[in-house]
Amino acid sequence: MPDPFRIAVRAQGLTCRLGDTLAVRDLSLEVQAGELFAILGPSGCGKTTSLRMLAGFEQPESGSLWLFEDQVAGDGLMVPPERRRVGMVFQDYALFPHMTVAENIAYGLPKSPDRAARVSEVVELTGLTSLGERAVHELSGGEQQRVALARALAPRPRLLLLDEPFSNLDPSLRARVRAEVREIVKLSGTTAILVTHDQEEALSIADRIAFMWRGRVEQVGTPDEIYSRPETVHAAEFIGDANIYRLRAERGQVATPFGFLPAPPEAERVAVVIRPEELQIMAGGLGGEVIAREYYGHDQILHVRLHNGAEVRVRVGPHERLGGAGPIALGLRSQPLVLPAVEE
Amino acid sequence: MTSLPMLNRRSAGRARRHAPGAWLILAGLAIAAVSLVPPVYLVVRAFESVDTAREVLLARSTLQLLVRSLAFAATVTVCATLIALPMAWLVERSDLRGRRAIGIVGALPLAVPSYVGALTFISAFGPRGLLQGLLEPLGVERLPSIYGWVGATLALTMFTYPYLFLTLRPALATVDPRLEEMSRTFGYGRWRTFRSVVLPQIRPALLSGGLLVALYALSDFGTPALMRFDSFTRVIFIRYQSAFDRGNAATLALLLAVLALTIVAIEVLSRSRRRTDGVRDSGRPPTPVALGRWRWPAYGFVATVFGIALVLPVAVLVHWVVRGLNAGVAFRAVDDVIWNSVSAAGLAAVAAAVVAIPIALLGVRYRGHWFSRSVEVASYTGYALPGLVVGLALVFAAIRLPWLYQSLTILVLAYVMLFLPQATGATRVALLRVRPSMEEAARGLGRRQTAVMRTITLPLAGRGVMAGAALVFLTTIKELPATLILSPPGFQTLATRVWSASTDARYAEAALPALMLVGISGVALLVLSYGTRR
Numbered sequence: 001m002p003d004p005f006r007i008a009v010r011a012q013g014l015t016c017r018l019g020d021t022l023a024v025r026d027l028s029l030e031v032q033a034g035e036l037f038a039i040l041g042p043s044g045c046g047k048t049t050s051l052r053m054l055a056g057f058e059q060p061e062s063g064s065l066w067l068f069e070d071q072v073a074g075d076g077l078m079v080p081p082e083r084r085r086v087g088m089v090f091q092d093y094a095l096f097p098h099m100t101v102a103e104n105i106a107y108g109l110p111k112s113p114d115r116a117a118r119v120s121e122v123v124e125l126t127g128l129t130s131l132g133e134r135a136v137h138e139l140s141g142g143e144q145q146r147v148a149l150a151r152a153l154a155p156r157p158r159l160l161l162l163d164e165p166f167s168n169l170d171p172s173l174r175a176r177v178r179a180e181v182r183e184i185v186k187l188s189g190t191t192a193i194l195v196t197h198d199q200e201e202a203l204s205i206a207d208r209i210a211f212m213w214r215g216r217v218e219q220v221g222t223p224d225e226i227y228s229r230p231e232t233v234h235a236a237e238f239i240g241d242a243n244i245y246r247l248r249a250e251r252g253q254v255a256t257p258f259g260f261l262p263a264p265p266e267a268e269r270v271a272v273v274i275r276p277e278e279l280q281i282m283a284g285g286l287g288g289e290v291i292a293r294e295y296y297g298h299d300q301i302l303h304v305r306l307h308n309g310a311e312v313r314v315r316v317g318p319h320e321r322l323g324g325a326g327p328i329a330l331g332l333r334s335q336p337l338v339l340p341a342v343e344e
Numbered sequence: 345m346t347s348l349p350m351l352n353r354r355s356a357g358r359a360r361r362h363a364p365g366a367w368l369i370l371a372g373l374a375i376a377a378v379s380l381v382p383p384v385y386l387v388v389r390a391f392e393s394v395d396t397a398r399e400v401l402l403a404r405s406t407l408q409l410l411v412r413s414l415a416f417a418a419t420v421t422v423c424a425t426l427i428a429l430p431m432a433w434l435v436e437r438s439d440l441r442g443r444r445a446i447g448i449v450g451a452l453p454l455a456v457p458s459y460v461g462a463l464t465f466i467s468a469f470g471p472r473g474l475l476q477g478l479l480e481p482l483g484v485e486r487l488p489s490i491y492g493w494v495g496a497t498l499a500l501t502m503f504t505y506p507y508l509f510l511t512l513r514p515a516l517a518t519v520d521p522r523l524e525e526m527s528r529t530f531g532y533g534r535w536r537t538f539r540s541v542v543l544p545q546i547r548p549a550l551l552s553g554g555l556l557v558a559l560y561a562l563s564d565f566g567t568p569a570l571m572r573f574d575s576f577t578r579v580i581f582i583r584y585q586s587a588f589d590r591g592n593a594a595t596l597a598l599l600l601a602v603l604a605l606t607i608v609a610i611e612v613l614s615r616s617r618r619r620t621d622g623v624r625d626s627g628r629p630p631t632p633v634a635l636g637r638w639r640w641p642a643y644g645f646v647a648t649v650f651g652i653a654l655v656l657p658v659a660v661l662v663h664w665v666v667r668g669l670n671a672g673v674a675f676r677a678v679d680d681v682i683w684n685s686v687s688a689a690g691l692a693a694v695a696a697a698v699v700a701i702p703i704a705l706l707g708v709r710y711r712g713h714w715f716s717r718s719v720e721v722a723s724y725t726g727y728a729l730p731g732l733v734v735g736l737a738l739v740f741a742a743i744r745l746p747w748l749y750q751s752l753t754i755l756v757l758a759y760v761m762l763f764l765p766q767a768t769g770a771t772r773v774a775l776l777r778v779r780p781s782m783e784e785a786a787r788g789l790g791r792r793q794t795a796v797m798r799t800i801t802l803p804l805a806g807r808g809v810m811a812g813a814a815l816v817f818l819t820t821i822k823e824l825p826a827t828l829i830l831s832p833p834g835f836q837t838l839a840t841r842v843w844s845a846s847t848d849a850r851y852a853e854a855a856l857p858a859l860m861l862v863g864i865s866g867v868a869l870l871v872l873s874y875g876t877r878r
Contacts, residue, residue, distance in 0.1 A: 057784055081787040088788040094781035098803050107799075108789030148785075155790060 006033040006068065008159060008191040009054065014063035014073075016049050023049040025215040027063065031193060031208075036185055038194045038206035040226075042238060046215040047195045051161050054193065055088050056081035067158055084159075087152030087190075091164040093144050095136045101147050102132035108155040118154060126150040126184055141169050142177050149181065153188050160185060160192040166201060178205050199239045203227060211235045233271040233339055241301075243312050245272040246341050254338060257310035258286060261338055269341040274332070276301060276315035282331030288312075290325050304328055364710050371702035372715060376722035379761065382737035383725060386601060389594040389740040400595040410599070413562060413576045416496065420561040421554045423501040427649055428508035428553070436516040439632040440642055447513065453653035454506045455866040457822045457839075459566025460858045461653075462499040463846040464660040466490055466570060474660065496573035502653040503567075504560045508553035515549030516542070521630035534633070548614065555611040563604055563730030565825035570846060576600045577732050577825070584736060584829070594740060597733045608728040658862065664855030673852050678841075681857060685821050685837040688752065692759035693767075693817035697809050699760060700767035707768070708775045723768065726761030734761055735826035750832050758826045763819050767812035774808020775801075811871065818868030822861045 009031040016024040024046040031037045039047040052058040053065065056072065056079060064074025067086070072079040087108075096104055102119055109115045123129055126146045136144065145165060152160055165181065166174050182205050185192045196202050202209050203223040211219045211226060213234040219226060230236035237244060247254050249263035249270045256272045263270050288306035295318075302314045314330060364372070391397050400406060434440050435447040453461075468474045469490040476487050489495075519542050527537040568575035580596045583589035635642060668675075703723050706716035726734050738758050742748040778801050786796040824839045831840065838857040845854035 055784070055788055057787075080792075081784070082790045082792055084788075085790070086788060088785060090781040090785060092779060092781055094779060094785040096782060096786075096800060096804075097777070107786065108791075151785075151789070 007031070007066075008033040008035070008068060009193070010066040011054075012064050012074075014050070014053055014060045014065060016046075016053055016058050016060050018049065018058075022215055024053065024060075027053075027217055029210060029217065029220070031191060033068075033191050034189060035207045036182065036192045036194065036205065038196060038202040038209045039212055040196055040199060040202040040209050040239070041212035043197050045212040047197075047212050048163055050212070051088075051163055051193065051195045054159070055086050055161055056084050085155070085157050087155065087157035087160045089145075089148045089152050089160070089162045089165050091167060093148040093168070095144060095147055095151075097136055099136070100132065101128060101134050101136065101139070104136065104147055105151045105154050107151060122150045122154045125153070125187060127180075142173055145169065145177065146180075146184075149184060153184075153190065157190060160188075160190045162192060162194040164196055165194065166196070166198070174201075175204075181205070203239070211239065213238075230273065230337065231339070233273070233341060236271070236273040236337065236339065241276050241313070241315075243274045243276065245274075245310070246270075247272060249338075256336065257306055257308055257312065258332055258336065261336060263338050264340055267340040271339050271341040273337040273339060274312070276313045278333050278336070279312065279314040279330050280333055281314070281316060281320060282329060285329040285331035287327065287329050290328050302328070304330060306330070364706060364713065364715065368702055368706055368710075369715065372706055372719040375699060375703060376719050378757075379722040379725050379764075381741055382729060382734050382761065383601060385737045385741040386594060386598045386733070389591070389737075390598040392591060392594075396591050397595050400592050401599070406596070406599070409574070409576060409579055409596070412574065413600075413603075416493070416568075416573070416575055417558040417561040419497050420500045420504065421558045423497060424505035424508050424557045425550070425554060427501065427505040428512055429550075431505075431646065431649065432509050432512035432516055434642055434646070436513055437630060437633055438635050438639075438642070440635055440639055446646055449650060449654070450509050451506045451869065452866070453503050455862055455869050456503050456653070456657050457566070457824075457858075457861055457865060458500060458503040458560075458564055459570055459824055459839075459846075460661075460842060460861055461503045461657050462495070462567040462570040463842065463851070463854060463858065464657040465495060465499050466846075467664070467849075467851045468656060468660050469495075474663070491572045493573055496568050496571040496575070498652075499567045499571065500561050500564060502649075504557045505649075505653075507556045507560065508550075511549045511553035511556070512546060515546040519545045519630070524630070551614050552611055555607050555614075559604060559607045559611075562600070562607070563732075565730070565732045566843065576603075577730060580732060580736070581825070590740075593736060597736050601729050601733050604730055604733070605728055658859075661855045661859045661862070664851045665859060668852030668855055671852055673850075675856065678856055681836050681838055681841045682860075684835055685839070688755055688759070688827075688837060689817045689820040691752070691756045692763070692820045693813040695756055696760045696764050696767040696816040697771070697813035699764060700771045700812055701809070703764075703768045704771035704775050707772055709780065720768070723764050726758075727763065727765045729762075730825070731758075731762055731823055732825035732829070734758055735829035738826075739829055750830065752832060752835070755827065755830045755832070755835075758830050759816070759820045759823065762823065762826060763816045766815045766819060767809075770808050770812030770815060771805065774805040774811075777808075778804045815868065815871055818864055818871065821864055 007030050009029060011027050011029045014024060014027040015022065027046075027050055039050060041047050049058055053060050053073070054067075059078050060073055062074075065072050067084060070079075071077055072084055096107065099107070102123070105122055106115060106119050109118055119132075123132055126149055128143070128146055128150060131139065131143060131147075136147065139147065145168075149165075162181075166178060169177055178201060194202070194206065203226075206223060208220065208222055209226050210217050211230075211232075211234075213232070219231045219235050221229075226235065227240055230239065233244065236242050245256060247256065247270055249267050252263055252265050253260050254263040254270050254272065258274075261272065286306055286308070288304045290302050291305050291311075292303040294301040294303075297318060299315055299318055300320070302316060304312050304314055306312060312330070363369075431446070431450055435443045435450065440446070466473065469487060471487075471489075473487075473490075476484065479487075490498075523541050523545075524537050527541045528534075532540065562576065564575075565577040565581065567573075568578045569581065572578075576596065577600070580593050580600065583596065584593040703719055706713070707720055710716045735758055738754055738761075739749070742754050748754050782800055782804075783796050786800045787793065791799065821837070822839055824843055827837055827840050828843065831837070836844070838861055842854045842858045842861065845851070845857075
């Protein structure tokens with residue numbers, strides 16, 4: 001059993017350069033044993049490079065990296081991938097086309113009498129029973145993905161890395177496969193790190209999330225913390241939907257379309273973040289006009305121009321205001337977030 | 345790790361954005377350096393005495409040679425087009441029955457090495473040849489001479505038109521039929537539509553196939569030599585043999601090399617500017633044109649071409665083999681010649697396959713890196729140059745190195761230079777199947793780099809590497825000019841045996857090795873067409 005109080009991954013100040021670009025800057029992370037951890041960010045933010053550093057395919061320029069009690073990079077040390085006991089599931093699965101399913105899964109196992117037993121154990125775990133002798137190209141996308149997962153788990157890695165594992169799947173399959181993968185990983189008890197640009201994926205599957213932006217980790221937290229208390233404007237913008245107003249603060253206060261709010265003391269420019277669902281239709285609230293509507297079935301977004309000139313998007317239930325355009329009054333459900341605005 | 349700046353990082357692919365590793369750089373540098381030996385030595389040798397070089401270059405005879413060779417290449421190209429374009433149109437656009445079979449058979453003349461074809465034409469139509477023998481009872485004493493311009497043009501046209509045929513067919517097949525229908529709705533007839541709509545769209549294919557034929561006509565040694573037509577290659581060879589004129593030979597060879605490289609450059613440039621719009625996307629094949637009574641002349645045309653380019657050479661060779669068997673000379677010294685051919689070509693195939701690996705690795709894993717591209721371009725030099733030119737250049741380079749001069753080593757080296765890109769192409773296709781993530785997955789599963797190479801990379805790429813080697817083997821075995829020039833004394837191959845027997849009109853001795861070469865080339869053609877599919 002993995003010890004929940006052990007640290008599985010400890011990265012300190014990892015920096016990695018690809019060609020002339022600084023892909024990852026000063027990455028520091030701690031991942032608990034047994035945790036399913038997600039690195040989330042837009043494409044090109046350095047998340048895949050971070051994963052490849054953990055696996056040993058990229059060498060950090062500076063910083064250090066421990067997997068459990070072993071240092072694997074930094075201080076002049078660079079343990080090659082084959083000696084890290086890290087399993088990896090690639091975006092394209094990277095199955096070996098000249099081997100059967102069972103041969104793929106057995107590839108990472110040493111030749112020993114237990115080999116076949118371990119293969120069938122993993123086959124069972126991943127629900128691949130009866131597919132063992134198939135050629136890889138005969139499998140569906142979801143099955144290939146489970147083979148990749150089984151192959152990575154077979155040698156009992158200390159850490160499982162998943163690089164955008166669901167992006168090659170049909171959208172209609174994704175939610176189901178996600179749940180399956182989470183269950184398999186949790187059953188195996190392996191610590192896992194998943195890289196994705198899909199916020200829904202990260203929020204629904206991960207125990208904790210690190211949000212990356214332009215090579216830096218901007219926030220680490222549980223899905224709930226990341227969504228409801230983003231610490232940077234980028235996190236607020238990237239994860240979920242938000243009305244964002246970039247405004248000037250004076251003497252610890254900022255004038256927003258919804259009145260004065262306290263601002264961080266030293267900040268001069270701030271961003272006020274209001275999630276569309278944090279607004280509601282409220283008699284006696286701030287007046288405005290509905291100017292457009294996006295209908296989604298389970299809910300809808302109203303575009304409202306307030307009388308004070310600001311535009312805002314409001315999420316309301318599917319049966320509200322079916323007439324569309326017309327006057328409306330809005331109120332806040334909770335205090336909006338005020339974050340320091342960063343200069344781009 | 346050496347750090348080389350990326351020329352184009354975007355195209356370098358996700359997994360390998362680094363510069364190539366040290367061993368790849370060393371291998372690449374070595375390959376590039378050796379590849380550039382022939383052109384460098386030609387320049388050195390040609391300008392050893394600047395006065396002589398100037399004299400040769402400015403001589404009236406050189407100008408005549410240049411004009412004659414270019415006119416010859418142009419004539420062959422035009423004649424080949426006159427065969428290939430109608431035949432490709434019949435196969436792709438008409439309702440002629442048996443057009444599928446014609447499509448396959450139409451490429452087969454490539455299996456007849458042009459010097460073998462030339463020898464069969466000479467023995468059939470030449471003085472005291474088979475045709476005259478047949479006509480003698482009718483009182484025909486002399487036939488018009490086959491030698492010279494006419495014979496050389498006939499032979500080269502017949503055995504090179506497939507290059508054009510093969511490039512024109514897909515071009516004709518992918519012209520969007522809707523464009524033609526559009527033209528017809530404007531009231532233009534079939535011929536007008538062909539000229540104004542179809543022809544412009546197949547022009548790139550026509551140009552690139554035509555340049556290929558022209559390059560072949562200019563570079564070929566065996567046909568002009570047997571047909572006694574004074575093309576560049578024949579003149580160079582004669583001057584080279586008359587030992588006093590070797591400097592002249594080098595200057596002329598340099599001139600020929602420049603011509604050949606110019607043609608290749610035009611071809612590459614025209615290909616890079618080719619537009620990709622106008623590619624058919626309707627997915628509907630064009631409606632075949634009903635030939636009606638015109639099908640009889642069409643059959644006549646196809647039968648004539650196949651008769652001359654396929655039936656005649658094979659029939660003549662079989663005839664001579666039978667006569668040779670009766671006279672007991674058919675097998676004279678064929679055994680050791682076969683062994684020589686197989687061992688030289690085998691060594692060349694293995695060497696080319698090995699050398700191709702670093703080039704293909706650079707091209708696939710470091711695509712777009714300036715170093716990869718330079719190595720690749722350099723490795724193409726020998727492929728673009730006539731075999732005679734490469735052979736001569738290597739003689740000049742090795743003449744002061746007795747251990748190398750006229751050794752099997754230098755012969756194999758020449759073969760590798762001439763045919764390396766065939767191996768590179770096959771190996772590259774194979775390596776593309778091995779995605780970098782597969783190798784990384786294997787390493788992540790605890791295997792060392794050497795084990796990954798053994799269990800993943802080689803099993804996946806091995807077949808392609810072997811196919812490349814096979815292709816080099818099959819092409820090498822029929823190579824003539826470099827073999828003539830560089831072979832160790834007394835070392836004869838199937839090709840040189842055919843050559844020496846046919847220059848003395850000992851056709852019965854030439855026939856069996858020639859027939860073997862036709863068979864081997866046929867296999868090569870199959871390998872090639874199988875390999876390029878998919």
